[in-house]
Amino acid sequence: MTSQYTLQHRIQKLEDVTSHEERLFIILEVYLDFYPVKNSYLFRFSPLGNLGEGIILLTTGGIVHIGDIWDDIRTLPIIFSSIREKKAKYCSGLEFLKQTSSKYITSSNVNSMVVVPICFRSVVIGYICSTEFQDTAVINDNVLSTLTLYGKLIGKFLKKSESVEDSQVLSKRELEVMKRIAWGESTKEMGVSMEISELTVKQYVKTAIKKLGVQNRSHAIGELFRRGIIS
Template sequence: MTSQYTLQHRIHDLEEATCHEERLYKILEVYMDLYPVMNAYLFRFSPLGFLGEGIILLTSDGMVHIGDIRDDIRSLPIIYSSINDKKAKYCSGIEYLKQTSSKYITSSSVNSIVVVPICFRSVIIGYICTTEFAKESVIDDKLLSLLTLYGKEVGKFLEKFDSVEDPQVLSKRELEVMRRIAWGESTKEMADSMEISELTVKQYVKTAIKKLGVQNRSHAIGELFRRGILS
């Protein structure tokens, strides 16, 4: 079983990554090296709409981009529970079929799942899902505790990396628009309440997304929660 020393040593290896995508790849590579897992789906999580967005899937055959997978995790109880409790969770058999989606079934032999939340400070910024395990592996409370710890260590690593960056700060108007998006307001509602045009609202969203270095508004909201700018 993975020792604390081994885990810390392998987490340190992540610092060798030279770019963002390589960093994400290494997070999954180390995860698959340390634990009895045969695949690893990496998702980002945004509290806006409880959205889980696929990033990459790593298997023994290599890496696949899974940006087409987007879920409201409230419809996936095992993932929702893992994120709420900030703990790795496991289910199998009939419970697996009840609590997941066919998107996560890569072969007819798949009938179980582990979800590992990635904690950044007190915020969940993503999660790892595994649906295939090494032969004769036992998914018990001890392993789930180790997986929970891995998610926390990955979060600490990302926090350390983030702390050396100097991200542009959003303007007061950009931040207000992003906060209103987090509240669930539509573009029209924001335009009316802020007394600006819908086009201007869209421009604030566009510039905020660019400054934050993210891909869309839900990712932007997740990033703002992660940095503690929204709470």
């Protein structure tokens, strides 16, 4: 069984990697090395709309960008329960067909899935999925326990790797608007409570998205949770 010390030792080596993309690649590479899996889908997670957004897929054949995969994880029970409970989950056979989507069935021999939430403290910032396993793979409670640990160690590392000025990326007003979005307030409600126009609210959202280097407000909220700027 994979020990916490061994995992931490491998993850600590990531501190020497300066490229964010390379860091994500190595995170999945370590995952493939340590566990009896043949592929790994990496997703970021936003609590706004329970959105899972694909980043990369790593297999023994190489790396694929999967930015075209977007899921409301409430439609995928195994992913939803893994994130809600912050524990690695596994399903196979008929349960796999019930709990997943056809987009994860890449070949006829795919009939099982493991999900590993990436957590920092009480916040889930992403997750890893695997649908292909080594022939001798046995996914039992002990393996799931170490997978849960891996997700926590990776979440802690990703948080640590963020620069100290992250909290200063957004202005006070921009950050307040993004927090209110995370709480579920509408543009109209924010305008009234903050005593500004709806147009100004939308402008704050637009500039926050641009500063964070993301594509939309859901991605922005997920990024702010991931960095620990909001919780």
